Amino acid sequence: MRGRLARSSLFFMAAIVLVSLFSGFAVATEATQFGEYSADDFTYESRCRQCHAIIYADWEGTMHFNAYLDPFYLEEVKVASDDTDGLIDEFCSRCHTPIGVVSGEIPPIDGSEMSDISKLGVQCDFCHVVSGSDGTGNAPFTVTPGDTKWGPFDDSKSAYHESEYLELYTQSEYCGMCHQVIHPVNGLVIDDTYSSWKESQYGEDNIVCQDCHMTEGITEFEANPGRAGSGAPKRDHISSHDIVGGNAFIPVMFGAENIADMAVERLQKATTMEVTTPEIASAGDKVTIKATITNSGAGHNIPTGVSEIRQVWLEVNVTDATGNVIYSAGTLDIYGNIDGAKLIYNNILGDSEGNATDSFWLADRVLEDNRIGPKETVTEEHTFTLPGNVVYPLTVQTNLNYRSAPQYTIDHLFGEEMYEVPVINMNQVSSTIYDPATPPEERTESTPGFSIFAASMAFVLIMHIFYRK
Ligand code: HEC
Ligand code: HEC
Ligand code: HEC
Ligand code: HEC
Ligand code: HEC
Structure with missing residues (x-):
């Protein structure tokens, strides 16, 4: 066990060196490390749902919700773990169960030490306690779980939590932390979603991921006026949290036909x-x-x-x-x-x-x-x-x-x-x-x-x- 951990952190250090070599973004904050927190530091999505019911309903059943429990992921990660003698466990898990990694519950990769909250994939109280990042690629996020929730508003007030504005939430670099995967040993770019965006006309014109994936539009920004929570003021635009891509396969396994339908519609407009x-x-x-x-x-x-x-x-x-x-x-x-x-x-x-x-x-x-x-x-x-x-x-x-x-x-x-x-x-x-x-x-x-x-x-x-x- 100790040997495995040591090897795994060595592997992760190599990953960090490569991330800093390959990401073209200015260093902001140091990435949160394996086991810096405990799962108890994070809040269940059921709490957020009490006031953010619409946002919760959007998110439920999406691939972010499924990111860990996705059976395709769970099968593939088992194979990857076997192929690399466990060296890759922490790496894969960092995006698919970020809370599981920062709270030191993975490895072991079989999930036997995971708390329930870590199995909820990419969730409210992970995404909104991101307080900075060390660039893009291979999940270099800094998280600060606790009373403060970071987000896109600079004038937001809630009785339950402190709110803090962070520009990162409105930028592609936020998504690019995870939607850019670089092989931690040989540096091969495995998922270039962020960099292919950055190099395109969209990157040039700064039409960001959120414009197409968190608004009513599919191929361009379209406002979604409303309230971000109960008792919140009416705003010209509230971002939709039904973030979908092309996956109409896995959502159906979780009974989320609405998400599958949205993925089909998205593919048909592409x-x-x-x-x-x-x-x-x-x-x-x-x-x-x-x-x-x-x-x-x-x-x-x-x-x-x-x-x-x-x-x-x-x-x-x-x-x-x-x-x-x-x-x-x-x-x-x-x-x-x-x-x-x-x-x-x-x-x-x-x-x-x-x-x-x-x-x-x-x-x-x-x-x-x-x-x-x-x-x-x-x-x-x-x-x-x-x-x-x-x-x-x-x-x-x-x-x-x-x-x-x-x-x-x-x-x-x-x-x-x-x-x-x-x-x-x-x-x-x-x-x-x-x-x-x-x-x-x-x-x-x-x-x-x-x-x-x-x-x-x-x-x-x-x-x-x-x-x-
Ligand atoms: C993948 C990360 C991610 C997840 C998961 C996520 N959010 Fe967000 N959220 C964002 C981003 C990014 C924005 C800002 C988007 C923008 O303004 O362009 C945002 C915006 C918000 C806002 C500000 C109002 C708005 O909609 O613009 C609230 C409130 C919020 N999220 C609550 C939640 C809650 C509650 C959950 C869980 C049900 C959740 N978020 C899940 C990334 C996430
Ligand atoms: C830096 C973040 C990151 C890392 C590290 C990462 N992934 Fe992923 N993974 C993603 C994202 C983002 C997607 C969604 C991309 C898409 O849908 O096209 C994804 C999708 C997948 C899928 C497809 C799931 C489906 O239902 O179609 C599998 C399988 C998968 N990852 C396995 C792994 C394995 C195994 C590892 C480790 C070798 C790994 N991932 C490491 C971010 C990551
Ligand atoms: C007691 C009700 C309540 C609960 C519970 C609650 N929120 Fe909020 N939250 C609000 C209200 C009201 C706002 C203000 C929205 C606005 O300014 O338009 C808000 C704003 C936010 C924002 C925007 C912050 C910004 O500056 O952009 C985020 C992000 C957020 N909440 C996330 C969460 C998360 C994550 C949880 C669960 C851990 C949660 N909230 C639980 C009521 C609540
Ligand atoms: C101009 C609108 C637009 C922008 C900007 C955009 N997307 Fe997409 N995205 C789409 C459309 C349309 C699809 C469906 C076609 C497809 O699957 O490629 C899609 C699909 C996806 C998929 C599923 C891919 C697949 O092929 O299965 C992922 C993951 C994704 N987007 C992530 C992102 C991220 C991350 C960014 C920012 C770096 C981003 N998108 C920027 C419109 C956009
Ligand atoms: C903490 C890492 C993380 C962050 C931050 C993140 N994602 Fe994801 N995202 C994932 C993972 C992991 C998956 C895939 C889960 C799977 O397929 O098993 C995913 C899935 C998706 C999908 C569905 C892909 C498909 O094939 O249908 C889209 C679209 C997407 N993300 C867009 C975004 C956008 C836009 C942002 C920024 C607002 C963002 N993501 C931020 C990790 C992340």
Whole structure:
């Protein structure tokens, strides 16, 4: 036990050295260390809920709420711990159960010494006792549990606690403490959400994480007027605490369908997609379908976070009028794995031998990076030869899909048929290819949505004329 602790703090010291080397942010306060506090120093979220009921309801069921109890995390951390002989225990836990680490309850990694409050993940009385930070990456937070709650207001009063303003709460650097993960031994950047934001146009324009993740808007700031607590004054904007990303898989396991629905909505607003197909094609023709995908709404790569585990891909299905499949790519096989996709938009990490691995604690290099950068546009082409005897018209259905993990990863960890990873449709376009013999005026389905567009334009025009009279 002692040997293990000593090794673990040595490992952590190495991590700190690397953090200071890799974070580009000015040193503010010294990061809180393993075991500086006890779990009794922190207050249960049920107390905060008494006055901050709406904020509590927002937070409940989110991935911050689940950060420790998330079964995917708990399985992966067991494997990571085994692979590294326990050296990585404190490192992984620092973001997933911050109270567990600062109160010295982890290691052991099996949770046997954890108090109930430490299992509540990233929670109210952790986030609001952050009183400073030593930059970004690998959780260099300073926490001061007790009577004072830090936050975004400089004029806030509560009968229960002292309030203190800290600008950090309104900045991406707050989120960047945890949403930037650097391998503690070899320095490989494993999660670059913060740095990819910082280097993007959003970073330049200072459109921060909170603007998209803690307001009513999904791709830009949208105010949410209200009161931050019972008896509090009405304010122009209260930040929403239903912070969601793309995870619609784990929240459902905890019964939080509302959070899963919000993740789906977010994914559906993240991109724009255009698909071009020829209007006509004859047997023997080479048909090319070209999809142009833009990351128009996310302030970082798509996907981001543990992007080596996430999957984004294009599914293309061409069928004829009788439903016969003429071409398909990126569909799921009977085991739930992706079949024949041209590209998976994620990144592939490699271990010290250069073999691909999604065990990121073993990674020391990036083998491939196919994520779609903020505001970046990528194109993907599918070409096939049109066979004879098809029944026109042909339908080309193009779907951009997302899922939180490959099915085989989940089957491997939990056993087959335990969990089905949901496939979320981020974007879709359908188009039609006609028989060259069809006269142009009869090629009506060539722009689906056009008739609706035309009808609404006609309506606008009529209303316009009406009002002018
Ligand atoms: C991941 C960290 C995190 C968690 C968990 C969290 N908060 Fe916050 N909270 C913030 C940040 C960041 C802001 C400021 C956002 C801004 O103004 O841009 C904030 C703002 C607030 C405010 C000021 C009013 C407002 O909404 O703007 C209150 C009150 C508050 N939080 C209470 C809570 C309570 C109660 C909980 C638990 C149910 C909680 N917070 C959980 C990070 C967190
Ligand atoms: C007795 C009621 C009550 C309880 C219990 C309570 N708060 Fe508050 N809190 C308030 C009120 C009222 C405000 C003022 C809101 C405002 O200024 O708009 C406030 C403000 C805040 C702020 C904003 C501080 C700032 O300066 O930006 C934070 C953060 C906060 N509370 C967190 C918490 C946390 C975390 C808990 C649980 C440990 C908690 N509160 C428990 C009533 C309470
Ligand atoms: C103490 C560390 C910590 C801080 C600070 C923090 N997060 Fe997180 N966040 C996490 C962890 C850990 C998870 C993932 C838990 C899991 O997947 O098991 C997470 C999950 C998320 C998710 C859900 C991702 C998904 O795949 O759906 C979003 C979005 C998110 N955080 C945004 C933010 C934003 C925005 C801020 C700043 C206001 C912030 N976080 C601050 C640790 C943190
Ligand atoms: C311009 C709006 C915008 C900004 C700024 C932004 N995000 Fe996001 N975020 C999104 C959208 C849209 C998605 C859904 C698409 C996706 O999953 O990438 C998302 C997804 C996520 C996810 C889940 C990633 C995945 O692919 O599963 C995390 C984690 C996250 N954001 C964290 C952050 C953090 C941390 C910051 C600040 C450094 C931030 N976001 C800034 C819009 C934004
Ligand atoms: C510096 C903070 C930090 C550290 C250290 C960290 N993580 Fe995470 N982890 C996160 C954040 C933030 C997310 C959410 C990113 C996203 O959703 O895309 C996450 C997500 C995950 C997920 C995905 C969970 C899901 O439900 O999809 C797994 C698994 C995971 N982490 C395991 C680990 C393991 C194992 C370690 C140690 C080797 C570790 N993490 C270390 C911050 C951290």
